[in-house]
Amino acid sequence: MIDLKSHLNSSQLEAATSATGALLVIAGAGSGKTRVIEYRVLNLVQNNIEPSSILLLTFTREAARRMLSRATRHHPRCKYVDGGTFHSFAYKILKKYAKDIGFDESFSILDEPDAHEAIRRCCVELGLSDKTKRFPRSSTLKDIISISINKGASIEHILEREYPQFITYTKEIESLRKKYAAYKLQKNYLDYDDLLTFLKILLENDKLRDKITRKYRFIMVDEYQDTNSLQGDITYLLGKEHGNVMVVGDDAQSIYGFRGASHANIMEFPKKFSHCKIIKLEENYRSTQQILDLANAVMEDMENKYSKCLVASRGDSGDRPGLIFFKDAYGEAEWICDKVMEFREDGTDLSEQAVLFRSSYISILLQAELSKRNIPYQVFGGLKFYETAHVKDLLSYLKVIANPKDELSWSRLLLLIEGIGPKTAERILAEIAPYPDISGISDKVFKQYDTKYKYSAELAKLGAAIKKANEDKYNVEERLGIALDYYIPLLKDKFDDWPLRLNDLETLKDIASGYNSLPELLADFAIESPERGVFKVEAAKRDDERPLTLSTIHSAKGLEWKNVFILGLSDGVLPSSLALGDEEEIEEERRIFYVAVTRAKDNLFLSMHHEGSRGGITQFNKISRFLDSRGILETLDRGVAADKDEQRFLDEEPQEFETIYNKDQLLKRIIDYFDADI
DNA sequence: CCGCGGAGTGTTTTT
DNA sequence: CACTCCGCGG
Numbered sequence: 001m002i003d004l005k006s007h008l009n010s011s012q013l014e015a016a017t018s019a020t021g022a023l024l025v026i027a028g029a030g031s032g033k034t035r036v037i038e039y040r041v042l043n044l045v046q047n048n049i050e051p052s053s054i055l056l057l058t059f060t061r062e063a064a065r066r067m068l069s070r071a072t073r074h075h076p077r078c079k080y081v082d083g084g085t086f087h088s089f090a091y092k093i094l095k096k097y098a099k100d101i102g103f104d105e106s107f108s109i110l111d112e113p114d115a116h117e118a119i120r121r122c123c124v125e126l127g128l129s130d131k132t133k134r135f136p137r138s139s140t141l142k143d144i145i146s147i148s149i150n151k152g153a154s155i156e157h158i159l160e161r162e163y164p165q166f167i168t169y170t171k172e173i174e175s176l177r178k179k180y181a182a183y184k185l186q187k188n189y190l191d192y193d194d195l196l197t198f199l200k201i202l203l204e205n206d207k208l209r210d211k212i213t214r215k216y217r218f219i220m221v222d223e224y225q226d227t228n229s230l231q232g233d234i235t236y237l238l239g240k241e242h243g244n245v246m247v248v249g250d251d252a253q254s255i256y257g258f259r260g261a262s263h264a265n266i267m268e269f270p271k272k273f274s275h276c277k278i279i280k281l282e283e284n285y286r287s288t289q290q291i292l293d294l295a296n297a298v299m300e301d302m303e304n305k306y307s308k309c310l311v312a313s314r315g316d317s318g319d320r321p322g323l324i325f326f327k328d329a330y331g332e333a334e335w336i337c338d339k340v341m342e343f344r345e346d347g348t349d350l351s352e353q354a355v356l357f358r359s360s361y362i363s364i365l366l367q368a369e370l371s372k373r374n375i376p377y378q379v380f381g382g383l384k385f386y387e388t389a390h391v392k393d394l395l396s397y398l399k400v401i402a403n404p405k406d407e408l409s410w411s412r413l414l415l416l417i418e419g420i421g422p423k424t425a426e427r428i429l430a431e432i433a434p435y436p437d438i439s440g441i442s443d444k445v446f447k448q449y450d451t452k453y454k455y456s457a458e459l460a461k462l463g464a465a466i467k468k469a470n471e472d473k474y475n476v477e478e479r480l481g482i483a484l485d486y487y488i489p490l491l492k493d494k495f496d497d498w499p500l501r502l503n504d505l506e507t508l509k510d511i512a513s514g515y516n517s518l519p520e521l522l523a524d525f526a527i528e529s530p531e532r533g534v535f536k537v538e539a540a541k542r543d544d545e546r547p548l549t550l551s552t553i554h555s556a557k558g559l560e561w562k563n564v565f566i567l568g569l570s571d572g573v574l575p576s577s578l579a580l581g582d583e584e585e586i587e588e589e590r591r592i593f594y595v596a597v598t599r600a601k602d603n604l605f606l607s608m609h610h611e612g613s614r615g616g617i618t619q620f621n622k623i624s625r626f627l628d629s630r631g632i633l634e635t636l637d638r639g640v641a642a643d644k645d646e647q648r649f650l651d652e653e654p655q656e657f658e659t660i661y662n663k664d665q666l667l668k669r670i671i672d673y674f675d676a677d678i
Numbered sequence: 679c680c681g682c683g684g685a686g687t688g689t690t691t692t693t
Numbered sequence: 694c695a696c697t698c699c700g701c702g703g
Contacts, residue, residue: 059692060692087693111693112692137697192693193693258690259692259693358691359690361689361690381691384692419680419681420680422680526693552691553691554692578689
């Protein structure tokens with residue numbers, strides 16, 4: 001039996017040892033909330049609570065896995081605890097009870113690109129796509145519909161607040177929303193929002209909720225500040241009967257407002273559950289005081305002053321975070337590579353360092369530089385492995401086998417064939433629609449296709465390959481292998497860089513070997529898509545050293561590194577130029593910056609470059625408004641990369657920043673200056 | 679009806 | 694600069 005007292009401080013202990021009733025834990029950055037969850041799970045299990053009656057909902061499946069594997073180290077039975085994201089939990093429950101709410105259990109999950117395509121098809125059917133020139137693109141339409149669902153607000157309300165330019169289309173979008181919903185039902189599709197919506201519907205039924213809550217007696221939700229109203233409702237319904245619900249969050253770190261998340265959930269939690277206990281964790285175990293000084297200064301600038309000051313419990317104070325300016329992105333990338341390697345020489349592994357940024361495109365140059373120098377790195381955020389064209393192509397073969405009604409995947413496969421365009425694909429789709437299974441489609445449609453077309457032979461080949469892959473005797477990996485054999489010639493034809501992509505597909509085959517069921521593989525890919533893989537640098541070079549992390553700030557949530565570099569601290573990047581129109585959005589950007597700063601344990605470097613390019617035109621970047629204040633600048637060291645000359649510029653009063661950026665001569669001076677050195 | 683090439687447009691964050 | 698949309702030639 002592990003003694004919790006020796007591992008936790010008093011507030012942490014109080015949270016970890018509470019077992020029944022509602023509990024809200026407000027946990028500041030780095031205050032050990034992961035630790036609390038880990039030990040609370042352990043404590044429940046040590047007190048003979050059945051592990052499978054504990055449900056841990058987290059933001060990513062990785063987070064759940066991390067916490068549970070740590071708890072399992074203390075007590076083996078912890079591995080039977082149920083954990084994952086809201087979406088993966090919803091999938092699991094829906095798979096089990098789909099029939100109870102009148103839904104076919106062989107549904108497919110639409111990922112984002114699939115959903116866009118589905119919306120596009122609905123637009124065509126409604127006659128919305130032609131002539132109307134300024135009608136929004138399908139991805140925007142998907143966003144509007146999605147936000148309306150996640151916030152529980154009407155289309156009209158969302159348009160008024162966030163897309164005023166499209167307000168004239170309220171009626172059309174409203175009818176599109178209905179059409180899209182009907183389309184998904186008819187085709188047996190669920191998108192990400194449906195997973196949550198359907199789970200909620202299911203839980204609203206007294207009988208079904210009773211079944212489910214009888215199994216899950218202890219509910220824990222991590223990152224509660226980033227849940228939306230739908231997820232808040234689900235949490236409430238799960239806990240309603242027994243009231244054993246613990247949620248953990250930090251409202252200063254709420255960065256998913258764009259997805260409908262609202263910190264109202266945290267505020268209202270104690271009202272929803274009576275006798276809710278509230279525990280605050282305020283001591284910071286992660287960072288040096290110098291880093292926390294900056295974090296506190298950022299928090300000081302927030303409109304809503306959330307938690308209190310972060311105080312370091314570490315004894316060492318460390319260096320002040322550095323602020324470094326560069327002439328262009330190239331110099332910035334070179335400097336970061338140099339610095340990262342310098343730390344590595346001094347004994348800090350690459351895996352203990354990370355470069356964070358607001359948007360993926362910011363890191364492209366750095367990626368090139370890292371590759372050039374053979375420094376192994378790993379990218380999180382941005383385009384998912386699953387969403388790359390070749391992976392989607394290959395998985396489509398498996399998707400039609402799992403769900404022969406999946407017309408989006410059929411369409412994708414048909415369009416790969418030379419000579420088949422949108423029209424022909426539609427015609428063939430209509431022909432295969434009446435057949436319920438693969439062999440029917442293969443034998444009656446593809447095999448006997450009218451030979452007068454140049455694509456008939458290829459169609460027969462496709463039919464044969466899919467029919468073979470559908471045979472029961474093959475396992476998931478073998479099915480994927482059959483599909484790959486068929487796909488390789490098409491891949492070579494379609495992509496110039498096919499060797500790289502083929503490599504990805506081989507990786508995919510390896511991943512598939514770990515699965516016994518096809519639907520399970522497909523669901524995992526859609527719901528918890530692996531990040532874009534490690535960029536393999538000549539393996540021999542660094543004998544499999546664990547790589548440097550490059551990540552969007554959003555994907556870095558909940559993680560920590562010894563050394564953190566934050567790229568692109570200029571206005572328009574962080575805060576994003578798209579957020580500048582709206583006070584609330586700027587506040588969210590500020591919290592994003594706060595999250596980034598609080599990831600660092602020992603060393604933190606902020607950087608920006610002055611020469612930016614937008615649409616091919618060179619422009620001059622201003623420093624981020626989040627840094628442009630005396631209070632913030634005082635917490636920073638602006639001499640990190642400086643020699644004497646630079647120091648002169650850096651010693652100028654902070655207020656000068658505003659004027660420097662507006663005067664051409666000064667601009668020129670800075671550029672000339674940086675030309676010489678960095 | 680397919681597919682190529684040129685012009686124009688607009689550019690986050692994620693399950 | 695990358696992606697989409699449109700118009701024309703095969």
